[in-house]
Amino acid sequence: MIRRLLTFAVLAGLLVAATVWLADRPGSVTLRWEGWRVDTTVPVLVLAMLALMIAVNALLRLAGAVVGGPGRFLAxxxxxxxxxxxxxxxxxxxxxxxxxxxxxxxxxxxxxxxxxxxxxxxxxxxxxHSGADAERHYQRLAERPETAVLGLKGLTDLALKQGDKAKALELAARGWSLGGTTDGLAATLFDLQAGAGQWIEADSTLTEAKRRKLLSGADLLHRQALVALARADQAERDGNAAAALDFAQTAHRADPILVPAAVKAAAALHRAGKTRKAESVLAATWEAVAHPDLIEAALALAPKESPLDRVKRVEKLVRLNPDGACGHAALAEVALAAKLWGQARTHLEKAVELRPSAGLYILLARLEREEKGDEAAARDWLMKAAGAGAEPAWTCQVCAKPADSWAIACPACGAVDSLVWR
Ligand SMILES: [Zn+2]
CATH class of the missing domain: 1.10.1200 (Non-ribosomal Peptide Synthetase Peptidyl Carrier Protein; Chain A)
Incomplete structure (x- = not known):
């Protein structure tokens, strides 16, 4: 700004000086052209030339605007x-x-x-879009390096929707190998590898997902427990008891509230002669989750025990987490087998109060019959059993079908880690 003002002041000064200088030296100029004659003074001529220059400059600018116009308009x-x-x-x-x-x-x-x-x-x-249209657009994304992972993830999801798990696995693995950090890609790839029984690959996916900070905490540990559990199964099938024990314990340590991991670790420890340790594994999980599979596993540690010793074994476990229907039902059943009628009745009544089920009504009928020979009362309980809701069971969250026992993949639909107890 200051520079501009200075330039203006200098130019104005020069102009004034030039004007004064010219005015002091009037002189005359005569122009003759084609029979024309113009007489004027030098200052007037200089002013006329200045005016001409300004007019030509303005004309040139106007012409520029008209010529360059369409381009600028289009841009x-x-x-x-x-x-x-x-x-x-x-x-x-x-x-x-x-x-x-x-x-x-x-x-x-x-x-x-x-x-x-x-x-x-x-x-x-x-x-x-959906179907082939969506596939075409995702394909276009997959072709560009910047958006390849996004495109491959979209194509993976489409393949899953179409039920083509082999194609989905191939696409997800391709996205993963490009270093993809897209949301859900790690979990999808893990599930597909686990579903295909590729446990070693699934394990390295977890290691890499941890490195890329895509999986962490309880989710990562739970998946690591599933891998170890599957590898324990494989080792059992191969007759490698030491490896089976190792993997089962790894699974239990990774996810201490995963009931099947505790059950498998306890059985493997028992086979290795470490029954005390097996008991403490079951106790640790029972403290967090009261589940009938844990009771069954605890009883399997001493299959030849007397009915009274079985009552003591179950009491010892249930004491750690005593208030649920599951503990009362388990105690009622072993008490009934040991003919401890009063104890059986107390626990049955508590269990029915907390969560009535057909199984409990059948135990009550057995109690009436075995304790008192009361067939009429037994029949009443059996009538109630017929109208009672379903027993809790391992049930698939994807296809809603119940399974006989826990498995990593749903036996009905093959979904990985979909079974919940309800
Ligand atoms: Zn299912």
Whole structure:
């Protein structure tokens, strides 16, 4: 600013000096051209020349604006179009996030029309379409290095939707090998590898997912426990008892509240002659989760025990977590077998109060019959049993079918880690 003012002051000074100098030296100029004659003074001539220069400059500028006009006009239109395209793209993403798929589809179409680079709209387009259309858009993303993992994850999910697990596994593994950190890719790949029985690969996926900070905490430990459990099974099938024990204990340590891990570790320890340790494994898990499989596993540690010793064994375990229906039901059953009628009745009544079930009503019928020979009362309980709800069981969260026993993959639909006790 100051520099401009200085320049202006210097120029104005020079102009004033020049004007004064010219005015002091009037002189005359005569122009003759084609029969014309102009007589004037030097200052007037200089002023006329200045005016001419300014006029020519203005004319040149005007001509420039007219000639360069269409280009600038088109560039402006293009910028406006791109801007509208970006707006449609971001609005479409927002509509998708809000669950308005119709609006998202409309905006995706508009963004596709307005933006020259179709790879920008591929993700939105893929998400608002289904089937072959979505596949085409994800394919386009998969072809560009910057968006390859995103595209492969989308193609994996599509393959899963179509029930093609082999294709999904191949696509997920490709995305993973590119160093993908997309949300859910690690878990999807792990589940697919586990479902295909590729436990060693599943194990390295977990190690890598931990390194990429995609899985951590209880989730990671639970998956590590599943891997160890599967490898314990494999070692058992191979007749390698030492490895089976090792893997089973690893599984229990990784996830101490995973009931099947405690059951397997206890059985393996028992086979290795470490029954005390087996008892403490079951006790540790029972303290957190009262589950009938743990009672069964505890009783299996001494199959030849007398009925009274079985009562003592179950009492010792239940004492650590005594208030649930499961503990009362277990105590009632062993007390009934030991003919401890009063104890059996107390625990049955408590268990029925907490969670009535057909199994408990059948035990009550047995009690009436064995203790008092009361067939009428027994029949009443059996009538109640017929109308009671289903017993809790390992049930698949995906296909809702019950399984006879826990398994890593649902025996009905093959979903990994889907069985819950309910
Ligand atoms: Zn299932």
């Amino acid at each position: 402006g239109r293009r910028a406006k179009r791109t801007q509208a395209g970006y707006r449609a793209l971001s609005d479409g993403m927002a509509a998708l996030a809000a669950g308005d798929s119709r609006q998202a589809r409309k905006l995706a179409k508009r963004a596709d029309r307005l933006l020259a680079d179709s790879s920008l709209t591929a993700l939105l387009s893929a998400q608002v």
